[in-house]
Amino acid sequence: MINIKVLLLKEFLIIKNSFLKYFFILFFFPLSLYLFLSIPLSIVIYDMKPIYIVWSSIGICLVSCLYLVYILCFSFCSRNHNSNLMKSTPVLSYEYLLAKYLYAIFIGTLQLIISIIISSSLNADYLTFFNLFKLYIVMIPSILIICNISYLFSRVIVNNIFLNIINLFVFIFISFGFGSFIPLSKFPVYYSNIVQYFPVSSTIVNCQRIISNESILYNLLFVSFFYVIILSFINLLLIDKSISNN
Amino acid sequence: MEASITFKSVAKKINEDTLLADLSFGVEKGTRFGIVGPNGSGKSTIIKLISGILQKDKGSIYVKGYDVNIKSDKIKYEVGYMPQNAEFDTELNVLDNLFIYAQLFGISRDDALTRVKDLSKRLDFFNHLHSFPDDLSYGEKRIIMFARSIVHNPDILLFDEPTSNIDPSKRDLIWNFILNDLKEKTILFTTNNFNDAQEYSQRIAILYDGNIKYNGTFDYLVENTHGLAKFTIIFKDKVSEQLVKNISLNPKIINSNVSDNILKFYSTDKSEYFKILKFSLDSDINDIDISKCTLEDIFRGINLNMDIDD
Numbered sequence: 001m002i003n004i005k006v007l008l009l010k011e012f013l014i015i016k017n018s019f020l021k022y023f024f025i026l027f028f029f030p031l032s033l034y035l036f037l038s039i040p041l042s043i044v045i046y047d048m049k050p051i052y053i054v055w056s057s058i059g060i061c062l063v064s065c066l067y068l069v070y071i072l073c074f075s076f077c078s079r080n081h082n083s084n085l086m087k088s089t090p091v092l093s094y095e096y097l098l099a100k101y102l103y104a105i106f107i108g109t110l111q112l113i114i115s116i117i118i119s120s121s122l123n124a125d126y127l128t129f130f131n132l133f134k135l136y137i138v139m140i141p142s143i144l145i146i147c148n149i150s151y152l153f154s155r156v157i158v159n160n161i162f163l164n165i166i167n168l169f170v171f172i173f174i175s176f177g178f179g180s181f182i183p184l185s186k187f188p189v190y191y192s193n194i195v196q197y198f199p200v201s202s203t204i205v206n207c208q209r210i211i212s213n214e215s216i217l218y219n220l221l222f223v224s225f226f227y228v229i230i231l232s233f234i235n236l237l238l239i240d241k242s243i244s245n246n
Numbered sequence: 247m248e249a250s251i252t253f254k255s256v257a258k259k260i261n262e263d264t265l266l267a268d269l270s271f272g273v274e275k276g277t278r279f280g281i282v283g284p285n286g287s288g289k290s291t292i293i294k295l296i297s298g299i300l301q302k303d304k305g306s307i308y309v310k311g312y313d314v315n316i317k318s319d320k321i322k323y324e325v326g327y328m329p330q331n332a333e334f335d336t337e338l339n340v341l342d343n344l345f346i347y348a349q350l351f352g353i354s355r356d357d358a359l360t361r362v363k364d365l366s367k368r369l370d371f372f373n374h375l376h377s378f379p380d381d382l383s384y385g386e387k388r389i390i391m392f393a394r395s396i397v398h399n400p401d402i403l404l405f406d407e408p409t410s411n412i413d414p415s416k417r418d419l420i421w422n423f424i425l426n427d428l429k430e431k432t433i434l435f436t437t438n439n440f441n442d443a444q445e446y447s448q449r450i451a452i453l454y455d456g457n458i459k460y461n462g463t464f465d466y467l468v469e470n471t472h473g474l475a476k477f478t479i480i481f482k483d484k485v486s487e488q489l490v491k492n493i494s495l496n497p498k499i500i501n502s503n504v505s506d507n508i509l510k511f512y513s514t515d516k517s518e519y520f521k522i523l524k525f526s527l528d529s530d531i532n533d534i535d536i537s538k539c540t541l542e543d544i545f546r547g548i549n550l551n552m553d554i555d556d
Contacts, residue, residue: 006349013346014337085333088297089350090322244301244318 003091007080007099030064030115034122037181048183050212057119058207059180065111065139066146066174066200069104071167073147076100077154081239093240097232104147105140112139127211134210141224142203148231155238179204199224250275250402250432251296256305258291265291267456269305278424278433280447282440282545287453289436290330293404296434297327309402323351326400330407332387334379341375344394351398358397365393370419385412392420396428403428405435409442421446440542452545468539474512476537477519481507482530489526501546512543
């Protein structure tokens with residue numbers, strides 16, 4: 001457990017050393033999504049309830065939060081269990097996994113808070129504290145899933161050019177493939193039928209139900225947690241394999 | 247003597263190439279053991295196998311009596327590893343790099359800070375504690391990597407080419423620290439610097455063709471080369487072709503080298519040297535030299551399949 005604390009301390013020191021860069025990203029990323037996606041799309045997509053600009057605030061929160069978690073967890077993996085030097089330290093695979101999860105949740109929470117502040121102040125809408133709490137709980141499985149996926153990518157991608165292209169794909173998928181900015185109802189039916197059971201899109205569905213004051217779909221939430229368990233198990237095995245270098 | 251590190255018939259393939267084949271050797275507790283060998287001979291692989299960075303394909307490796315496959319977590323606490331390449335968290339300054347690394351080995355915050363500051367003063371990088379690794383020279387990075395490998399006070403130290411490509415003052419700093427402050431530790435290091443290996447190892451292993459060709463003290467190694475020595479004759483003019491032909495036909499002469507007016511060769515038999523000298527007296531000679539065999543000379547001999555009794 002001490003190692004988890006030390007691994008987290010290392011990440012916080014890294015954030016502290018580049019505080020301005022991180023602050024810039026945390027603040028301007030959701031703002032850019034609002035300015036360059038929500039506002040233009042609100043003119044195109046107008047037949048919605050709640051109105052698109054309010055509906056898409058969930059997309060802003062979710063996309064900024066998940067994409068940042070994806071990028072920073074990728075760096076976490078490169079710095080830790082993928083690094084040769086760290087393989088010589090007595091850190092265990094489950095300690096790496098737990099530290100990474102805590103780090104992802106911390107980053108995700110921070111970005112979520114900033115995104116909610118930005119979108120609430122710009123839209124002049126508000127969420128109750130209880131709804132915010134529900135939103136947070138619903139988003140945790142997606143944060144952990146993205147964190148796990150970023151590790152899977154970090155295992156296979158070594159080329160920087162390929163990495164940048166994959167990162168772009170991930171952004172496009174999170175933003176447009178799962179109904180964050182374009183409602184799934186605008187996609188062909190067969191596509192939306194498949195994609196709604198994907199963990200990220202089920203989170204979006206639940207988040208949108210929260211802001212519409214509807215009850216969340218617990219079956220989708222459980223499916224997401226099920227994905228987290230499966231992916232955690234795969235990740236643990238891969239980290240173990242990586243640090244023992246088979 | 248108690249063995250700190252034991253290799254038993256270890257084999258390792260990398261990309262389908264057999265790098266180590268049936269490798270067996272031991273390092274006694276509290277000794278300095280140097281491994282020399284050509285590039286790509288598997289020196290770094292041996293260190294990575296001990297530190298748990300790589301896994302062997304066959305055989306057994308024991309560190310302080312523990313099998314590295316079974317007790318790798320326990321062993322990692324006992325081992326300090328200095329990699330060949332500069333590996334740092336570049337977003338952290340030097341102090342934080344060492345401070346975090348020490349804590350990962352169970353050292354408390356206060357102790358870690360004290361040790362880092364103490365080492366930085368003794369290894370002359372106190373002024374760089376708040377610098378970032380990318381702002382440092384290669385030599386400074388090596389010193390800091392050396393400090394990092396010993397910051398948790400391990401019993402066994404693995405140094406992968408600790409003094410390669412650094413200036414003599416920094417090299418002396420590292421070796422003096424090893425000789426004075428790490429006397430009790432078991433040290434295994436690899437090097438391409440034969441002088442370092444000869445001077446600072448208590449035992450030397452020559453790694454060649456995936457296996458250890460020789461393992462012992464330098465004096466014993468010299469004895470078993472049957473008095474191998476390096477001979478040099480510097481002529482006033484170009485070395486005669488007849489002399490070159492004679493040398494090339496002489497089976498007792500090893501690795502002869504002619505460069506304009508300089509003739510160099512190795513031999514275990516001094517009488518051969520005198521024969522050549524006698525033959526050369528027809529030409530004008532500027533200088534002659536007989537050098538004691540060095541580790542590098544022996545290494546060259548091994549490359550040429552010279553017989554060394556082990």
